[in-house]
Amino acid sequence: MTGNAAPAPAPPHVIDGKAFAAALRQRIADAVPAFAEAAGRAPGLAVVLVGDDPASAVYVASKGKATRAAGMESFEHRLPADATQAEVEALLAQLNADEAVDGILLQLPLPGHLDEQAAVATIDPDKDVDGLTPVSAGRLALGIPGMVPCTPYGCLLLLQDRLGDLSGKDAVVIGRSILVGKPMAALLLGANCTVTMAHSRTTDLPERVRRADIVVAAVGRPEMVKGEWIKPGAVVIDVGINRLPPAEGAAKGRLVGDVAYDEAAAVAAAITPVPGGVGPMTIACLLRNTLVAAHRRAGLADPEGL
Secondary structure, eight states, X not given: OOTTOOOOOOOTTBOOHHHHHHHHXXXXXXXXXXHHHHHSSOOEEEEEEESOOHHHHHHHHHHHHHHHHTTOEEEEEEEOTTOOHHHHHHHHHHXXXXXXXXXEEEOXXXXXXXXXXXXHHHSOGGGOTTOOSHHHHHHHXXXXXXXXXXXXXXXXXXXXXHHSOOTTOEEEEEOOOTTTHHHHHHHHHHTTOEEEEEOTTOTTHHHHHHTOSEEEEOSOOXXXXXXXXXXXXXXXXXXXXXXXXXXXXXXXXXXXXXXXXXXXXXXXXXXXXXXXXXXXXXXXXXXXXXXXXHHHHTTOOOOTTO
16 A cells, blocks of 8 residues: 555444544635635634643644634634633633634633633623533524534534434433533434433433434443443444553553444444544534634625535
């Protein structure tokens, strides 16, 4: 095989989130010039990083790179780890008023002395491309157009790509976080699924999972969901990303999801791998949300096909 050879396609039962996300980012980039012509400017995404957490810095850099690659403006704002609540909220208020900014993302977690919920609530809901403000959550619950959290929306796109119409499907969401579990359940309800919200303390969890046509695991426990829990022919979306302790002689442990992948892949009709499944969808959907927010702020119809 030469160095320029295309990678082998994923097996049919593997949901290739990396490839889907790349195609989505390309559609977004293709749609940006039409917006720029209509609005007289490119869409703009502002990311705020407080402190010097190494993982957060990597995430911010990757988001900026993807934003620029899509033809959008990327604005990065950094505050020191000892920034006050007032300083953080003042910066967010400044970005709310900035006409060049269509989307605002506050990189979490914040340093421990700051109130994350109060800071997030400062963001203009129409620029809330992370979908985390109380107004965004309320709009999602009521079925009103608004910004939807990126990771759950990415999961929904992968499910619709694999299954088409989700109406009538029995879905189980394992995990109840405001980042993934709760909005995921709302999105599936909106797609006319019958949804069970479950979590690590759910009684008879394996039995509940065995009835599901769709399983979304976002509980944060490595390989908690076993293959024997999965209904044959179900579609499994694994949102978890956990690093196991390193094996003897290894520098670092391997990454696994919340689902025991090999076991579940043997019975599922389709499953997302970790890594390469849901993860790449998050930034792609962040770009999608930014472009949608830009259209709505400019009084334009939502971009088609996104």
